[in-house]
Amino acid sequence: MSEIQYLPGKEPHPCEHRLIFKNIDRQGWDTSIETYMADGGYDQLKKALTMEPQAITNEVKTSGLRGRGGAGFPTGVKWGFIPPGNTKPVYLICNCDESEPGTFKDRYIVHQDPHQLIEGMVISAFAVGAHTAYIYMREEFPEAAITMEKAIEEARAKGFIGKNINGSGFDLEIWVHRGAAAYICGEETGLIESLEGKRPYPRIKPPYFPAALGLYMAPTIVNNVESLCHVKHILEMGGEEYAKLGVERNTGTRILCVSGDVKNPGYYEVQVGKLTMGELINDVCGGPKDGRKVKAVIPGGSSSKILRADETFKIGRGDDAKEITFWDIQLDFDTLAACGSMAGSGGVIVLDDSRKMSWVLNNINHFYAHESCGQCTPCREGSTWMRKLSDRIVDGSANPEDIQTLEDVAYQIDGKTVCAFGEASSWPVEAIISKFRDELIAETSENNKHLSKEQLQREAYLAQ
Amino acid sequence: MSDTDTKLLPKDVAAEKGLVNVQIDGHWIQVPKGTRMIEACKIAQKEVPHYCYHPKLSSPGNCRMCLVQMGMPPRLAPGQDPEYSEEGYQEIGWMPRPVIACANTVAENMGIRTQGDLVEKTREGVMEFLLINHPLDCPICDQAGECTLQEFSVEHGKGVSRFKEDKVKKPKNVDIGPRINLDDERCIMCSRCIRFMDEVADDAVLGFTQRGTHTTLTCHPDRKVDSNYGMNIIDLCPVGALTSKDFRFQMRVWFLKETNSIDVNCATGTNITLWSRGDKVYRVTPRRNNDVNSDWMPDSHRLAFHKQVHAESRLTEPMIRQGQKHEVADWRTALEAAADGLKQFDAQEIAIIASARQTNEELFLTRALGDTLGCSEMTTIERFGEADDKLVSADRNPNSLGASIILNLPSPGARLSAIRDAVRSGAIKALVVFSEDLLADAGFTQEDLDQLELLISTNTLANPTAQASHIVFPTASFAEKRGSMINVSGRLQKLNAAIATPANSRDDWEVIRDLILTITGNKNEVFMIEDVLKAMTQAYPEFEGATYSKIGDLGYTVCDTGVTIPLIEKEKARVANREIVG
Structure with missing residues (x-):
């Protein structure tokens, strides 16, 4: 890889380990299949088609790959959930509805390296026995849709998609489906409903686990763009070798998308868990802006719980128990979960001491209130109520009581909804209030007495 | 647990019957495998509040009102044997998050709590959300x-x-x-x-x-x-x-x-x-x-x-025609006029047009009237429309089957046209018509009716037949009477009276009974409609053992017609497919 040259200013940081992003912002790189094949592209596909599908699944299981979309569920295990003896068609869906605020990794793959995704998808489809695959592309990626469709045509012309791929007897069609700009379409069952042409209302689980009752009630595997790309590299390296990257139970590389108040925001592909929060922010990203201090970090996309820079965490159990500072947090799934947050989609949002937490809270609430699909009661009504409450905190018309109400509302949503959107919208609120309560209360006043229009009308009527 | 070898565990006992043991608010009950949690709670008489769930529709689980706490036995480590309590149940590990009761099904040794802090807090929260934007x-x-x-x-x-x-x-x-x-x-x-x-x-x-x-x-x-x-x-x-x-x-x-x-x-x-x-x-x-x-x-x-019960044209008084006008009469006068009128004719000169809109009891008495008069010409009027492949039957009469059984009418249409011809030829001179309009529905013309020497009719609403009748008896609408009918698939069901008959109108069966009594001069022995049904149980095998309490609210099948109701068949298929509870 030493010969790879990157565009000026886009060179990888020495801490990085590039697999997926090997070709992103690469000198002389383009999206054509010729460029990709000249770089060894589609070799893994050819190899995969000579293997037993189960052997590929086993490699993925051995690799320990965990889904990169947000939940971090082991990909190989997910593939294994297709009911044995299934007679229905199996579908593979690539979830390219990357819309979690703070996350910007998949967009580079679909814009700059489409064939990597196609190769990963064909291998994965072969492994799970799918003959139809969809790429669910978010509406905001119009260029990527064109790029992907062109790449699919190129791959078809070379015989990597279509009937009898590379002479193996395996058939696969890949379709690009464009969404209509709704965050909820990233939820896998919402995505499936949308793909079926309906409103993207997430389905209840049970009974509608996609691996058994997914698209058109047939077994369906939904994987994130990055996860599918990893499959190609797992095959290239072998599952065991791949598992040596990263740390135990958190293998491979992942792309961290750092945004906010650091000197060098951007994407960084690193080995999972090999970097601490301090190394990421201070070394890789150049630290906070001059004269500023890091106040807090949202580590895995806007829905993950915020971490204070001055917090300490007790992690591990029994003999392994230890106390670590914020700066020592290893950026892997398990450590972040032990710290009460999550690795999520890898969107790291850094906030420095110039940021008001009420504003952060309100900004997040606006997003979730706008994106709630409206299917189930707690999320539909609660997300907008939270927004209205935080609106008043920001404009200074809130009473300290309102902070308590806001926290109660968040807990009334959490764990009671059809899909994980309930947690996505309530966790940030719960965390910000519990960790920055004093700061929020300082923005309120006991003298504030807010009444709704209806309440004002009633008071006016009663005063007559 | 040494006695497990000799004693069956509750799970084995239940499994033999296709049931599972479920603990609901501390009490163990057995319910069929695959029962939804909400239905299991209903069996246990524990109401689970819900909005979106409906047993006849698919379950989207969107209202979140039916959230309950669920528990299952802890998952066993490989090689570990389950432990059973003295009663033979495994210990339940309760989940920290509530689950919807409407779409989840029960499993062996499952625990459900419809009460307790978690459930009550959750319901309070969902209720609050539902009400904040409600007007x-x-x-x-x-x-x-x-x-x-x-x-x-x-x-x-x-x-x-x-x-x-x-x-x-x-x-x-x-x-x-x-x-x-x-x-x-x-x-x-x-x-x-x-x-x-x-x-x-x-x-x-x-x-x-x-x-x-x-x-x-x-x-x-x-x-x-x-x-x-x-x-x-x-x-x-x-x-x-x-x-x-x-x-x-x-x-x-x-x-x-x-x-x-x-x-x-x-x-x-x-x-x-x-x-x-x-x-x-x-x-x-x-x-x-x-x-x-x-x-x-x-x-x-x-x-x-609206058009059947509370119409402007509702008949409320017995009437006798004087020339071209009808005069209100009291019941005794009208009944005697009818009885006297009918006695003027030979039995062959009288025909009765009964109705498949009449109840079984009315039909039975109508037949008794025919017997009293010695009249053998009797039929009903067929009424067909389009079936809609759901609930509307092509047969627009509610009691065709009852009429066919009680009056023994294999082809009412043919007999009706025979009667019509006999009226036109002058062979039949008197007609008694129950709850029908001969002009609109039976192919009679005004001339046919004018030709009759005696026309007696009962009806709820004024119509050309009533207008042409010499004697008109006002009777009860379906909302004002009791009685039974047999539906298209052979099910005996009953009507109940919601309101009283207006003014001087009377329940049909009483009118027919009184007409018979007035003709015969016999002492009344039929005081209640129950007496009519009781007499029918002797006369027809289909009605054997029938009582109104046996018919109940839902009725029961008395004969197999082979006719199915399309909507019900579709629903049964969906239940079998586990799409709905049914």
Whole structure:
């Protein structure tokens, strides 16, 4: 890889380990299949088609790959959930509805390296026995849709998609489906409903686990763009070798998308868990802006719980128990979960001491209130109520009581909804209030007495 | 557990019968495998509040009102044997998060808590969310009194509101169909109506637009809810979002008396509830009968009562024709006039037009009248329309089967035309007509009727036959009488009287009885309609052992006609497919 040259200013940081992003912002790189094949592209596909599908699944299981979309569920295990003896068609869906605020990794793959995704998808489809695959592309990626469709045509012309791929007897069609700009379409069952042409209302689980009752009630595997790309590299390296990257139970590389108040925001592909929060922010990203201090970090996309820079965490159990500072947090799934947050989609949002937490809270609430699909009661009504409450905190018309109400509302949503959107919208609120309560209360006043229009009308009527 | 070898565990006992053991609020019960948790709780007499769940529709699990706490035995490590308590159950590990009871099914050794801190807090939270943007306009809302939002807010709500923000504004008084009004602010987005129109009415015209808290129920562009089954969504709506244009603002529901009865507009015999106050029926709603009409009824039948019960043309007094005018008479005079009139004719000169709209009891007495007169010419009038492949039967008479059994009529149409010919030829000089109009439905002409020397009719409404009759008896509408009918699939069902007959009109069976008594001069021995049914049990094998309490609210099958009701067959298929509970 030493010969790879990157565009000026886009060179990888020495801490990085590039697999997926090997070709992103690469000198002389383009999206054509010729460029990709000249770089060894589609070799893994050819190899995969000579293997037993189960052997590929086993490699993925051995690799320990965990889904990169947000939940971090082991990909190989997910593939294994297709009911044995299934007679229905199996579908593979690539979830390219990357819309979690703070996350910007998949967009580079679909814009700059489409064939990597196609190769990963064909291998994965072969492994799970799918003959139809969809790429669910978010509406905001119009260029990527064109790029992907062109790449699919190129791959078809070379015989990597279509009937009898590379002479193996395996058939696969890949379709690009464009969404209509709704965050909820990233939820896998919402995505499936949308793909079926309906409103993207997430389905209840049970009974509608996609691996058994997914698209058109047939077994369906939904994987994130990055996860599918990893499959190609797992095959290239072998599952065991791949598992040596990263740390135990958190293998491979992942792309961290750092945004906010650091000197060098951007994407960084690193080995999972090999970097601490301090190394990421201070070394890789150049630290906070001059004269500023890091106040807090949202580590895995806007829905993950915020971490204070001055917090300490007790992690591990029994003999392994230890106390670590914020700066020592290893950026892997398990450590972040032990710290009460999550690795999520890898969107790291850094906030420095110039940021008001009420504003952060309100900004997040606006997003979730706008994106709630409206299917189930707690999320539909609660997300907008939270927004209205935080609106008043920001404009200074809130009473300290309102902070308590806001926290109660968040807990009334959490764990009671059809899909994980309930947690996505309530966790940030719960965390910000519990960790920055004093700061929020300082923005309120006991003298504030807010009444709704209806309440004002009633008071006016009663005063007559 | 050394005695496990000798003693069967509860799970084995249950499994032999296809059941599972479920602990509900501390009590173990056995329910069939695959039962939904909410239905298991119902069996245990524990009510689980819910909005979106309906046993006849698919379960989207969107209202979140039925959240309960669930527990299962802890997962065993490889090689570990399960441990059983003295009663033979495994210990239940309770889940920290609530689950919906409507769509999840029970499993062996499952625990369900419909009470406790977690469940109560959850319900309180969901109730609060449902109410924050609700207009709370109960004083002017038709649903008040039968609104589950009201009921559950009393049982599970906070009682006070913490919501100080402005409510979301949505469309009000939306005309979504010729018979239905929509208030979007009251809607709680349970989607029952959407699912009904899609899954049962086969006319998916409803849907949501917008998203989040702005989600709005609406009709598809350029469409209306004009299906003949549309009004069922009014009954389905758990709140006052969908209201009936016919019933809205007419009466508070708590003043209404409910009477279980059956519909008389076609041979299906849809089970209904009549909602009345005083002498007025205010509305008709379908009543669940899984073998007849499920939970539904066609709009055409639902609204028919207006023209049948409370019509301007209702006959209220017995009348005798004097020249071209009818004079009001008392019952004794009218009955004697009829009896005397009939005695003037030979038995061969008299014919009786009975009706398949009559109850079995009336038909039985009609036959007795025929026997009294020695009259053998008797028939009913057939009435056919289009079947709709759901609930409306092509046979528009409600009791064709009963008429065919009691009057022994293999082909009523042929006999009717024979009678018509005999009237025209002058062979038949006197006609007794029950609850029918000979001009509109039986092919008679005004000249035919004018030619008759004696025409006696009973009816609820004035019609050309009544106009032409020498003697007219005013009788009861379906809402005012008791009696039984047999539907298209051979099911014996009963009518109940919701209101009294208006003014001097009388129940049909009494009129026929009195006419017989007036003719014979015998002493009355039939005092109650029960006596009529009792006499029928002796006369017909189909009625053997029949009593009104045996017929009950749902009826029972007395003969196998082989005829099925399409909507019921479709529902059975969905139940078998586990799409719905049924």
